[in-house]
Amino acid sequence: RKEVEQDPGPFNVPEGATVAFNCTYSNSASQSFFWYRQDCRKEPKLLMSVYSSGNEDGRFTAQLNRASQYISLLIRDSKLSDSATYLCVVRLFSGGYNKLIFGAGTRLAVHP
Amino acid sequence: GAGVSQSPSNKVTEKGKDVELRCDPISGHTALYWYRQSLGQGLEFLIYFQGNSAPDKSGLPSDRFSAERTGGSVSTLTIQRTQQEDSAVYLCASSLDGTKQFFGPGTRLTVL
Numbered sequence: 001r002k003e004v005e006q007d008p009g010p011f012n013v014p015e016g017a018t019v020a021f022n023c024t025y026s027n028s029a030s031q032s033f034f035w036y037r038q039d040c041r042k043e044p045k046l047l048m049s050v051y052s053s054g055n056e057d058g059r060f061t062a063q064l065n066r067a068s069q070y071i072s073l074l075i076r077d078s079k080l081s082d083s084a085t086y087l088c089v090v091r092l093f094s095g096g097y098n099k100l101i102f103g104a105g106t107r108l109a110v111h112p
Numbered sequence: 113g114a115g116v117s118q119s120p121s122n123k124v125t126e127k128g129k130d131v132e133l134r135c136d137p138i139s140g141h142t143a144l145y146w147y148r149q150s151l152g153q154g155l156e157f158l159i160y161f162q163g164n165s166a167p168d169k170s171g172l173p174s175d176r177f178s179a180e181r182t183g184g185s186v187s188t189l190t191i192q193r194t195q196q197e198d199s200a201v202y203l204c205a206s207s208l209d210g211t212k213q214f215f216g217p218g219t220r221l222t223v224l
Contacts, residue, residue, distance in 0.1 A: 032211055043203055043215035044155070087154070091211055096167040097160055098143065098210030104154030 001026055006088050012109045019079045021106045023071045023088030030101075031089035033064055035073050037084045038105065044087055045080045047073075067078035114138065116216035118204050125194055126221045133189045133219045137206030144187050145213060146179055148200040155203065161187065162210060194223045 006023045007020035025033075028103040048055065050071055060076050061074040071088055085105040092099045117136045125131050146158040157171035161181040172178070176194075181187040183222050191198055201220050205213035 034212065043217055044213065046212055049212070095168070096165065097162065098207075099157065099160065099168070100145070100213060101157075102147075102155040 002103075003027060004088055004090055005102045006086075006103040007108045008064075008104060009107060010107040010109050012111065013078055015078055015080060015110055015112055018074065018076045018112075019078055019108065020075075021073045021086055021088075021102055021108075023073075025069050025071070025088075025090045025101070027090070027101075028066075028069060029070075029094070030090040030092055033062075033071050034061075034089040034091070034100075035062060035071075036089055038087055039084045044102075049088070063071055072088070075108075078108075080110050082112065083108055083110045102108040116204055116206050116214055118202075118216035118219050120219060121217065122220045122222075124224065126224050127196060128193055130190065130192045131194055131221065133191075133202050133204075133221070135187045135189070135204030135206075135216060136183065137187070137204070138208075138214055139185075141206035141214075142184065142208045143213075144181055145205045145207070146187070146189050147203045147205065148204060149218075151186040157201075158189070172203045191221075194221075196223050199223045209223050 027068040034042040035047040037047045054063045059076045063072045087105045088103040142163045144161045147155040160168040176192045180191045201218040203214045203218045
């Protein structure tokens with residue numbers, strides 16, 4: 001079983017739609033959680049951290065459920081520019097090292 | 113300020129040759145990571161440097177791969193006797209505290 005699992009998609013949605021991505025992680029000792037965004041043939045960039053209480057950044061809302069080991073990202077009022085791959089990331093501190101474990105990503109395509 | 117830089121941006125080499133990939137992290141970032149990403153795949157962790165501690169080499173796929181970080185700053189990833197399956201984008205990331213990572217643009221390696 002992969003340490004971080006995501007539905008690869010693609011999610012094809014019209015502009016203005018609301019779309020949600022889910023992610024599950026296997027290690028209950030995971031300490032921090034993030035969503036990164038990766039555009040085609042570009043490097044990943046941090047989108048937002050995910051906090052237990054849930055957090056919002058403009059049109060983006062992230063939720064964490066530690067009991068179920070599940071993270072979500074909600075995008076409201078989708079824009080064409082939101083088309084990208086969204087990577088779910090968890091941080092583990094193990095053996096004296098901080099490791100970020102990346103999911104394989106969920107691809108989003110927003111069409112006019 | 114300057115972000116993470118990597119060189120070269122593209123490298124084409126023949127099977128069996130050695131290659132060196134360079135990463136300049138963000139100034140002051142103590143943590144440095146190398147990943148590789150094959151086309152359409154997720155990020156594969158390779159190696160992690162944290163300050164003066166011994167690096168976490170647990171992700172290196174074979175003994176043909178090695179990395180150094182000199183003076184706590186610049187890092188070089190070396191692949192000896194390259195194979196076609198080494199073809200991928202090699203991404204470097206740096207972090208101030210081992211949590212949020214900032215990625216360079218990557219080096220696209222093609223082994224013929």
